[in-house]
Amino acid sequence: MSGELSAQASASEQGYEGALRPTSLAEFVGQSKVRRQLGLLLDAATMRRHTPDHILLAGPPGLGKTTLSMIVASELDKPLHQTSGPAIQHAGDLAAVLSALTPGEVLFIDEIHRMARSAEEMLYLAMEDFKVDIMVGKGAGATSVPLELSPFTLVGATTRAGLLPNPLRDRFGFTAHLEFYSDDELSQVVSRASGLIEFSLSESGVDEIARRSRGTPRIANRLLRRVRDYGLVHDLPGDASTVQAALALYDVDDHGLDRLDREVLRAVVERFNGGPVGLSTLAVSVGEESETIEAVVEPFLVRTGLLSRTPRGRVATRLGWEHVGVEPPTAP
Incomplete structure (x- = not known):
């Protein structure tokens, strides 16, 4: 019986995950310019058949x-x-x-x-002429055989x-550059998702999650699920105090920095007197790989003005010193 309940709960959770994704451009929150451009492209193609x-x-x-x-395939009513x-x-x-x-299928890479x-x-x-050349045989006897392809739409993500x-x-007819979300847009994302997972959040709770989501809907949805779990286990309402307590448990501070973010920032400030410090030295000091620091931690710290990259290495800004709670040195 417990196994059946577990399977049902798992299926329900997967259903929630799928439901969080919008299925049309009208439901998609944020990226307003990209949505308008993409909508025009798809409407024109539909009209021209x-x-x-x-x-x-x-x-x-x-x-x-x-x-x-997924929305492109859905709007075109074609498989993906x-x-x-x-x-x-x-x-x-x-x-x-x-x-x-x-014919007409959408290929997502x-x-x-x-x-x-x-x-x-x-x-x-393949993108230009909808055909590819297949090599048959090996060595001097190899021949190229053209293979005709059905017309398709390639959607590449990078x-x-x-x-x-x-x-x-x-060869791409349209290139869309997606930007980080504002707090207001993330509030819309969180509010919509909380309704879909049937977790009631107050307006202050929604804003609190949005403010800590680093401009990224995926992070907002992840934090929302952790707050839901915390509220469910402790039987608490979805207000700002519950959000603060839940995210404090998961080491997410008021600015969205997690444990590793704060370790890196504190290392630059306290161990290296604000920098400059090289990437490899910084990675060793916090016990992480250089690639993790460069690809995961550093972009957000630089974007929020807490860290600066210079030719000599990473340097903590005045905001970075203040975030750690240390008075920055007075410039000579």
């Missing part, structure tokens, strides 16, 4: 690139095939995916900048658009 131009979605993680790809750049390590992998597409170079070169021809080669980037 043609497949839309290929779409590139660029921006930091958690801003809705995958959700927008999802894959990722790291999964396509050979031209044959891409050929297998492309040859299986049905996440982290498209991590595809193998040979697959990228095959993708050039967190590092600068790593895409120019020939691939130029």
